[in-house]
Amino acid sequence: GVEDPSSPFSRSLIGTFFQDQPLLGNQLLEDALLQGYLRRHLPPEVLGEVCSDLERFSERLCSEIQALGRQCEETPPRLQHYDPWGRRVDRIITCPAWGRMKEISTEEGLVAAGYERTYGQWSRVYQVSKLYLYCPSAGLFSCPLAMTDGAAKIIESIGVSGLLEKPFRQLTSRDPKRFWTSGQWMTERKGGSDVASGTETVAKPQPDGTYRLYGFKWFTSATDSDMTLTLARVVDKHGETLQGSKGLSLFYMEVRDEQGNLNNIEVQRLKDKLGTRQVPTAELLLDGVRAQRISEEGRGVASIANMLTITRIHNVISAVGCMRRIINLGREYATKRVVFGKFLKEHPLHMQTMARMEVETRAAFLLLMELSRLLGREETGCASELELDMLRLLTPVAKLYTGKQAVAVISEGLECFGGQGYMEDTGLPVLLRDAQVLSIWEGTTNILSLDVLRSLAKSRGRVLEAFFTDVKVSDHQDRRPVRPALTPAMKAVESSLHRLGQFAQVSSERGPDFMQLSSRARQAHCVALSLSLYLGTLLVDHAAWEGASQSDLCAALRWCEQDLCPVVTKEKTGCYSRDSSAMDTALVYE
Numbered sequence: 001g002v003e004d005p006s007s008p009f010s011r012s013l014i015g016t017f018f019q020d021q022p023l024l025g026n027q028l029l030e031d032a033l034l035q036g037y038l039r040r041h042l043p044p045e046v047l048g049e050v051c052s053d054l055e056r057f058s059e060r061l062c063s064e065i066q067a068l069g070r071q072c073e074e075t076p077p078r079l080q081h082y083d084p085w086g087r088r089v090d091r092i093i094t095c096p097a098w099g100r101m102k103e104i105s106t107e108e109g110l111v112a113a114g115y116e117r118t119y120g121q122w123s124r125v126y127q128v129s130k131l132y133l134y135c136p137s138a139g140l141f142s143c144p145l146a147m148t149d150g151a152a153k154i155i156e157s158i159g160v161s162g163l164l165e166k167p168f169r170q171l172t173s174r175d176p177k178r179f180w181t182s183g184q185w186m187t188e189r190k191g192g193s194d195v196a197s198g199t200e201t202v203a204k205p206q207p208d209g210t211y212r213l214y215g216f217k218w219f220t221s222a223t224d225s226d227m228t229l230t231l232a233r234v235v236d237k238h239g240e241t242l243q244g245s246k247g248l249s250l251f252y253m254e255v256r257d258e259q260g261n262l263n264n265i266e267v268q269r270l271k272d273k274l275g276t277r278q279v280p281t282a283e284l285l286l287d288g289v290r291a292q293r294i295s296e297e298g299r300g301v302a303s304i305a306n307m308l309t310i311t312r313i314h315n316v317i318s319a320v321g322c323m324r325r326i327i328n329l330g331r332e333y334a335t336k337r338v339v340f341g342k343f344l345k346e347h348p349l350h351m352q353t354m355a356r357m358e359v360e361t362r363a364a365f366l367l368l369m370e371l372s373r374l375l376g377r378e379e380t381g382c383a384s385e386l387e388l389d390m391l392r393l394l395t396p397v398a399k400l401y402t403g404k405q406a407v408a409v410i411s412e413g414l415e416c417f418g419g420q421g422y423m424e425d426t427g428l429p430v431l432l433r434d435a436q437v438l439s440i441w442e443g444t445t446n447i448l449s450l451d452v453l454r455s456l457a458k459s460r461g462r463v464l465e466a467f468f469t470d471v472k473v474s475d476h477q478d479r480r481p482v483r484p485a486l487t488p489a490m491k492a493v494e495s496s497l498h499r500l501g502q503f504a505q506v507s508s509e510r511g512p513d514f515m516q517l518s519s520r521a522r523q524a525h526c527v528a529l530s531l532s533l534y535l536g537t538l539l540v541d542h543a544a545w546e547g548a549s550q551s552d553l554c555a556a557l558r559w560c561e562q563d564l565c566p567v568v569t570k571e572k573t574g575c576y577s578r579d580s581s582a583m584d585t586a587l588v589y590e
């Protein structure tokens with residue numbers, strides 16, 4: 001305890017060096033690819049408005065939303081079963097920041113933008129870009145927004161009239177006093193993938209045409225929502241129900257009445273989760289819930305599929321948005337942290353690691369944007385048959401791929417901060433914990449692989465044909481003078497296309513059952529190869545645009561080296577050359 005003024009260590013001094021934390025900058029201005037994509041695709045009259053809104057919103061993320069997101073993480077929801085006088089109330093108590101998130105997302109039109117269609121076919125690209133910037137700061141409020149968007153989509157596809165007029169207006173409102181969120185209650189204890197056999201909930205018809213629902217919902221996220229869509233089996237006049245998919249119908253219900261009392265719902269408990277702790281996820285007993293049937297009897301699964309398309313796209317938004325965020329923070333940190341006598345960004349190996357993450361993220365980003373472009377075209381009646389088929393095929397593919405990829409990239413991203421990446425109070429680990437769910441909810445990876453096969457089978461080969469046509473169209477688009485530097489990437493795409501063609505040929509020769517019967521490894525190989533190829537095509541296509549940057553070019557080349565070519569060719573393609581190191585840094589810091 002003797003104070004020695006020449007020593008920097010004592011009770012009152014704990015050393016002089018403190019590492020600066022990575023700062024969150026304006027996420028639009030720091031995202032060269034997003035800006036490039038918007039410049040490339042949006043008509044000039046749309047571009048200016050969209051970019052200025054995204055820039056303003058990105059400032060709001062730094063000044064307000066990011067801190068609210070942290071509060072949601074630090075103050076998870078809790079369940080109050082009884083009031084102080086012993087009455088059963090089942091109140092889910094969320095923090096004020098969660099409530100504020102609801103207001104902000106309403107003011108910002110994060111759901112409304114998809115339905116107002118101010119920018120015509122580009123409205124979804126605008127909305128998705130905004131959500132992509134938002135989700136890593138959202139404290140998982142992106143979860144209720146996803147389901148809200150999905151519910152609005154279902155109502156719009158059924159028709160905004162009669163009893164569905166009010167919920168549609170509330171779900172797509174920009175007025176915080178009116179805005180509603182929706183749940184999506186599909187999973188029961190017997191099965192969340194196998195909904196057809198797993199659903200035990202029954203719906204008893206009432207004389208006024210409504211129904212009473214009895215059952216148990218095993219996973220219900222954002223259970224503080226105002227309304228929900230759910231599945232149940234209608235009981236016929238003999239008291240019987242039809243088992244399997246054909247017995248399921250879709251129901252709309254409000255969660256509380258005008259006084260705020262639950263609609264004959266008991267909240268059994270809140271789930272104790274690895275991540276997504278900001279969102280209440282509850283087990284619910286439905287004990288005579290008042291509900292309205294909104295699909296034809298027996299068309300429940302097919303009707304809720306519209307919602308699945310939207311929520312799965314939101315899953316992709318989250319995956320890509322969080323990958324982008326960890327890279328942006330990681331590269332900022334690399335300009336501050338000194339190791340072995342120089343900044344992290346001056347270590348070629350570190351830059352190579354980050355460049356790999358960057359290439360993965362760019363490919364996933366372009367896939368997300370392609371999905372939103374197609375969705376926007378579908379919703380404004382501009383989509384061709386080929387585009388509709390591509391939207392159907394790419395949705396499960398993108399969800400399954402980016403769900404896995406997010407965990408890998410974010411995990412690598414945490415390592416870029418060394419031990420600090422593992423420290424909860426840096427706000428970094430939450431990204432990894434929350435990413436783990438992306439491959440589970442909204443359909444696990446295997447279920448989505450099967451959905452890919454469903455889409456192929458249902459279209460009798462048309463979807464596969466659409467895929468090949470689309471790859472070829474993008475590959476040869478405009479046949480404009482392609483930069484010579486892109487040639488190796490284009491060759492890699494062509495040779496992969498050839499290999500995939502051979503696979504498809506074998507499949508068709510072996511008959512229609514082959515796709516279902518072939519081993520999972522073979523299916524996985526086919527999906528992986530097709531996807532790698534498709535992503536390569538998107539990167540090459542973007543790099544061939546006249547406004548493309550050197551980094552866009554580099555990303556396309558890297559993708560084709562890393563993901564399309566076998567490892568042995570890496571030496572030949574110069575992946576480890578001296579120049580490549582400078583390219584890595586340029587790519588990461590574009």
Ligand code: UCC
Pocket residue numbers: 140142143146147184185186187192193194195196221245301302303305306308309311312314315318440441442443444447451454458
């Ligand atoms: O997890 C959930 C919420 C989490 C919170 C929200 C997060 C959002 C992201 C936020 C990020 C921050 S909600 C629960 C999600 N549950 C699932 O995804 C279910 C997983 N299981 C499946 O996807 C299955 O494939 C089923 C249940 C959809 C289908 O199983 P079946 O019984 O085998 O179905 P069928 O018989 O093959 O299909 C029945 C009908 C067919 O139409 P018809 O009768 O006309 O031939 C199918 O073509 O449904 C149609 N269908 C589809 N249509 C099935 N899937 C699709 C599809 N994806 N698109 C279009």
Ligand code: FAD
Pocket residue numbers: 184185186187190191192193194219220221222273276281437440441442443444445446447450
């Ligand atoms: P299972 O279906 O039992 O799957 C177990 C394993 O078997 C998985 O690996 C799966 O891929 C595999 N498998 C299943 N079938 C097949 C097959 N045919 N071929 C090959 N492999 C197969 N659900 C809602 O409805 N609403 C919600 O709001 C909601 N929120 C959630 C929130 C969180 C945090 C989590 C974790 C889940 C939530 N879910 C929700 C449930 C989620 O959608 C399901 O957990 C998911 O669909 C998987 O269903 P399951 O848990 O029954 O797993």
